[in-house]
Amino acid sequence: MTPTHLGPAEQLFSAEAVHAAIQRMAVAINADLEPLVPHRPVIVLTVLSGAIVVVGQLLPMLHFPLHLDCVQVSRYGDKTRGGDLLWRLTPRENLLDATVLIVDDILDEGVTLLALQDYCRAQGAAEVRTAVMVRKERERPCAVPIDYVGLEVPDRFIFGFGLDARGLGRNAPGIFVLAEES
Ligand SMILES: O=P(O)(O)OC[C@H]1O[C@H](OP(=O)(O)OP(=O)(O)O)[C@H](O)[C@@H]1O
Numbered sequence: 001m002t003p004t005h006l007g008p009a010e011q012l013f014s015a016e017a018v019h020a021a022i023q024r025m026a027v028a029i030n031a032d033l034e035p036l037v038p039h040r041p042v043i044v045l046t047v048l049s050g051a052i053v054v055v056g057q058l059l060p061m062l063h064f065p066l067h068l069d070c071v072q073v074s075r076y077g078d079k080t081r082g083g084d085l086l087w088r089l090t091p092r093e094n095l096l097d098a099t100v101l102i103v104d105d106i107l108d109e110g111v112t113l114l115a116l117q118d119y120c121r122a123q124g125a126a127e128v129r130t131a132v133m134v135r136k137e138r139e140r141p142c143a144v145p146i147d148y149v150g151l152e153v154p155d156r157f158i159f160g161f162g163l164d165a166r167g168l169g170r171n172a173p174g175i176f177v178l179a180e181e182s
């Protein structure tokens with residue numbers, strides 16, 4: 001067990017392991033999206049709040065011109081079970097005819113990313129790609145296409161590297177499970 005602000009927690013991945021996973025995603029994203037740049041703008045859509053850390057690391061690893069934008073949606077709040085999706089902030093960029101790369105910290109039930117993919121298409125995005133730092137290994141009500149996955153995590157409530165537990169722990173350097181959840 002590792003001591004954290006939230007009490008003893010089991011570390012699933014170190015900060016170095018997460019960083020290396022983000023680097024692997026960046027290699028794949030550069031290879032796929034760089035050739036599209038001459039045809040249309042690329043918008044990196046950060047899903048606040050959780051994705052702020054992964055985007056902060058990923059962005060300097062991307063080697064093509066891009067626009068950075070944000071959307072803020074939330075369905076967990078201080079809970080470990082998801083509810084209705086609350087929209088708090090919509091993108092500032094015009095997504096029409098753009099290549100949009102949605103970046104989030106986690107794919108869990110998939111409700112959030114499915115809604116965001118639909119939103120981008122409804123706004124007229126020409127191409128929608130999705131990257132997640134971690135994907136939870138679990139059944140989902142419907143398939144959610146994800147183009148870039150950093151790491152797979154077991155079906156437990158995790159925190160760290162942008163992900164919170166009861167509003168805290170987003171700054172934990174790695175990915176953890178609370179002892180009480182172990
Ligand atoms: O696949 P799902 O079950 O829909 O869950 C995934 C979403 O849950 C978390 O957001 P949260 O609602 O906790 O908001 P936050 O990023 O502000 O913490 C996470 O950042 C994802 O966006």
Ligand SMILES: Nc1nc2[nH]cnc2c(=O)[nH]1
Pocket residue numbers: 076106108109156157158159163164165
């Ligand atoms: N912090 C956190 N947020 C989530 N949102 C969906 N699943 C999770 C999870 O396991 N941890």
